Amino acid sequence: MTPSEDTSLVRVLAADGSLAPTAAAERYLPLIDALAESELETFYRDMVVIRAFDREATNLQRQGQLALWPPSLGQEAAQVGSARAARPQDHLFPSYREHVVCTIRGVDPVDIIRVMRGLTHGGWNPFDPKNGNTHVYTLVLGAQTPHSTGLAMGITLDGRSGTGDLERDEAVIVYYGDGASSQGDVHESMVFAASYQTPQVFFLQNNQWAISVPVSTQSRSPLYLRGEGIGIPSVQVDGNDVLASYAVSKVALDEARAGGGPRAIEALTYRMGAHTTSDDPTKYRTSDEERSWAERDPIERMRVFLRGRGASDAFFADVEAEGRALAEDVRTRTTALETIPADLIFSNVYSDPHPLVDEQRAWLAGYEASFEEDPS
Amino acid sequence: MPFSRALNAGLRKALADSDRVLLMGEDIGKLGGVFRVTEGLQAEFGERRVLDTPLAESAIIGTAIGLAMGGFRPVCEIQFDGFVFPGFDQITSQLAKLTYRHEGALQMPVVIRIPYGGHIGAVEHHQESPEAYFTHTPGLRVVSPSTPNDAYWMIQDAISSPDPVIFLEPKSRYWQKGEVDASARALPLHASRVVRRGTDVTIVAHGAMVATALQAAALAEAEGTSCEVVDLRSLSPIDYGPILDSVRRTGRMVYAQEASGFTSLGSEVAATVMERAFYSLEAPVLRVSGFDTPFPPAKLEGIFLPDADRILEAVDRTLAY
Ligand SMILES: Cc1ncc(C[n+]2csc(CCOP(=O)(O)OP(=O)(O)O)c2C)c(N)n1
Numbered sequence: 208m209t210p211s212e213d214t215s216l217v218r219v220l221a222a223d224g225s226l227a228p229t230a231a232a233e234r235y236l237p238l239i240d241a242l243a244e245s246e247l248e249t250f251y252r253d254m255v256v257i258r259a260f261d262r263e264a265t266n267l268q269r270q271g272q273l274a275l276w277p278p279s280l281g282q283e284a285a286q287v288g289s290a291r292a293a294r295p296q297d298h299l300f301p302s303y304r305e306h307v308v309c310t311i312r313g314v315d316p317v318d319i320i321r322v323m324r325g326l327t328h329g330g331w332n333p334f335d336p337k338n339g340n341t342h343v344y345t346l347v348l349g350a351q352t353p354h355s356t357g358l359a360m361g362i363t364l365d366g367r368s369g370t371g372d373l374e375r376d377e378a379v380i381v382y383y384g385d386g387a388s389s390q391g392d393v394h395e396s397m398v399f400a401a402s403y404q405t406p407q408v409f410f411l412q413n414n415q416w417a418i419s420v421p422v423s424t425q426s427r428s429p430l431y432l433r434g435e436g437i438g439i440p441s442v443q444v445d446g447n448d449v450l451a452s453y454a455v456s457k458v459a460l461d462e463a464r465a466g467g468g469p470r471a472i473e474a475l476t477y478r479m480g481a482h483t484t485s486d487d488p489t490k491y492r493t494s495d496e497e498r499s500w501a502e503r504d505p506i507e508r509m510r511v512f513l514r515g516r517g518a519s520d521a522f523f524a525d526v527e528a529e530g531r532a533l534a535e536d537v538r539t540r541t542t543a544l545e546t547i548p549a550d551l552i553f554s555n556v557y558s559d560p561h562p563l564v565d566e567q568r569a570w571l572a573g574y575e576a577s578f579e580e581d582p583s
Numbered sequence: 584m585p586f587s588r589a590l591n592a593g594l595r596k597a598l599a600d601s602d603r604v605l606l607m608g609e610d611i612g613k614l615g616g617v618f619r620v621t622e623g624l625q626a627e628f629g630e631r632r633v634l635d636t637p638l639a640e641s642a643i644i645g646t647a648i649g650l651a652m653g654g655f656r657p658v659c660e661i662q663f664d665g666f667v668f669p670g671f672d673q674i675t676s677q678l679a680k681l682t683y684r685h686e687g688a689l690q691m692p693v694v695i696r697i698p699y700g701g702h703i704g705a706v707e708h709h710q711e712s713p714e715a716y717f718t719h720t721p722g723l724r725v726v727s728p729s730t731p732n733d734a735y736w737m738i739q740d741a742i743s744s745p746d747p748v749i750f751l752e753p754k755s756r757y758w759q760k761g762e763v764d765a766s767a768r769a770l771p772l773h774a775s776r777v778v779r780r781g782t783d784v785t786i787v788a789h790g791a792m793v794a795t796a797l798q799a800a801a802l803a804e805a806e807g808t809s810c811e812v813v814d815l816r817s818l819s820p821i822d823y824g825p826i827l828d829s830v831r832r833t834g835r836m837v838y839a840q841e842a843s844g845f846t847s848l849g850s851e852v853a854a855t856v857m858e859r860a861f862y863s864l865e866a867p868v869l870r871v872s873g874f875d876t877p878f879p880p881a882k883l884e885g886i887f888l889p890d891a892d893r894i895l896e897a898v899d900r901t902l903a904y
Pocket of ligand 1 (some may be wrong): 304346347348383384385386387388414416417418478482609638640662666669
């Protein structure tokens with residue numbers, strides 16, 4: 208269960224933080240060379256700050272503040288690289304672990320918390336500019352993939368991609384896991400994407416496990432080859448290398464937006480924590496495996512790299528402080544979240560009035576009022 | 584023994600009794616399922632009898648159909664109620680109709696276990712009440728045990744059935760304890776059962792709501808109303824004998840369910856009771872149910888799902904006629 212040493216793997220940063228591009232990474236190097244120091248620092252900052260948020264959310268769940276938490280621990284590089292590669296006009300479709308993607312695009316972390324606290328099934332409006340076209344979490348595995356393809360089909364129908372203006376052309380990126388890749392929806396969506404040559408990137412985070420089931424149960428061959436089989440040019444990238452993840456995503460998104468049709472990326476990464484806070488990974492995986500992946504931690508790798516380039520202690524201290532501040536802010540605002548009014552049960556079931564729902568809304572109001580009148 | 588252990592014991596017995604029985608589903612092996620119902624079974628019976636499948640519900644059910652064609656008796660686990668729908672086509676269009684399509688030349692002994700219903704405070708798609716979709720489909724048998732003893736026996740009976748059985752496990756009951764009598768089966772799979780005697784009002788319920796109905800009956804008794812409670816057990820077919828007997832004695836009936844009321848099990852039972860016991864009724868049959876809205880975020884489920892008070896309110900309304 209180590210990243211394949213396959214020569215087709217795109218990796219720029221080795222696990223020890225040294226610059227050691229694989230053969231497949233060659234074509235991406237100019238993109239990485241073009242990155243400003245501040246952009247490199249942003250990648251690092253994103254990873255550290257959102258890991259602090261993720262840890263805080265896990266603690267909040269342990270303290271009974273959340274019903275559930277799916278940690279993103281260990282998957283920060285895959286998420287930061289791809290989300291930072293997207294342009295503001297792009298649409299992003301997460302599944303339910305893409306906290307890093309969401310927050311980079313502007314979604315308030317507390318909006319994610321609200322979902323896991325049982326206050327909402329959605330939590331944010333993808334079309335509100337402050338949320339960066341980030342769609343809401345989907346808990347049915349793979350169900351978001353056809354939606355992303357449909358949105359991408361609409362972009363083509365409207366002529367909003369492939370015009371030659373990369374600054375304005377739109378693309379779509381959809382996230383899913385190695386387990387989800389077995390779903391019919393994912394395959395059907397890829398078939399449509401290839402048929403209609405959608406401006407779209409399928410971003411598979413292969414974190415090695417679908418709850419207790421190893422990726423070998425989902426596939427005997429590398430998962431990126433599935434895209435190839437359907438006619439979608441696909442690459443495999445070291446998902447714990449934020450630079451590689453950024454570069455392959457940037458190229459794939461730009462090719463898709465330029466009218467080149469869909470692309471697929473398999474990012475090899477690792478879920479370092481439990482599947483969710485109700486899971487116990489000691490039942491199905493070894494501590495040796497966990498250790499070997501801890502040595503490939505995406506944050507540590509980037510930290511060593513930045514150090515080598517002369518990043519200052521003050522920079523690292525500043526990033527740590529920002530993480531702590533976010534965690535504290537999230538804690539304060541989470542515990543201050545109000546319970547929601549009962550009336551929300553009936554709101555937005557339909558857009559037009561519906562007599563059955565209206566009748567039940569009125570019934571509940573009367574029923575609850577009857578308790579208030581009755582002092583017993 | 585807790586309900587989930589009783590299921591585990593029933594599955595173990597079925598696996599031991601026949602090597603044609605297979606368990607298949609997501610995370611049911613090493614992990615023992617997210618509710619630990621299959622815990623230890625893979626270790627005991629091996630990976631060829633207890634299969635951790637790839638993550639694909641349509642294929643889990645579709646391949647179970649093929650396995651059944653090959654003489655196996657597959658028992659599929661769907662991880663949560665909300666995830667049965669990717670396999671819905673295979674259940675409703677294929678599994679349910681293959682015996683009919685083959686003019687009886689083929690039997691479909693497939694069991695599909697689905698944890699269902701609310702009261703565990705989960706996130707969306709993890710608490711739903713899909714029973715009416717299945718009871719509406721001819722060719723499927725649908726059952727739901729409400730006690731550990733029923734869980735132990737009904738899972739074995741479902742596996743023995745030559746027909747496909749949708750086996751609905753009320754997930755809020757998984758941790759409830761009760762006696763299991765492994766020496767003798769109390770009732771056949773499709774029998775309904777009076778679980779509390781009473782004379783004024785009949786409350787009919789299934790799954791987790793049976794416990795709530797019993798709670799309501801206890802509260803009603805304190806106020807001088809005697810409620811009889813009937814546990815449906817089998818949702819399709821329905822055993823109307825005990826229900827009609829009861830209604831003929833009490834003259835009043837309330838159906839209590841977590842599911843939305845519109846075109847639900849409660850609607851069906853109410854209509855049938857009205858047809859067959861019209862002259863015994865002193866009041867219209869009432870339904871108490873979840874609202875006709877999607878299952879809400881967890882913080883509102885306590886208002887969405889009927890509690891004992893909501894059942895009592897309906898009991899009072901029938902008595903007011
Ligand atoms: C259709 C469907 N089936 C089952 C589940 C239950 N479930 C939730 S997450 C999960 C494992 C998903 O693994 P993967 O796709 O690799 O994503 P990861 O959680 O590892 O990020 C399962 C089986 C679900 N959410 N949806």
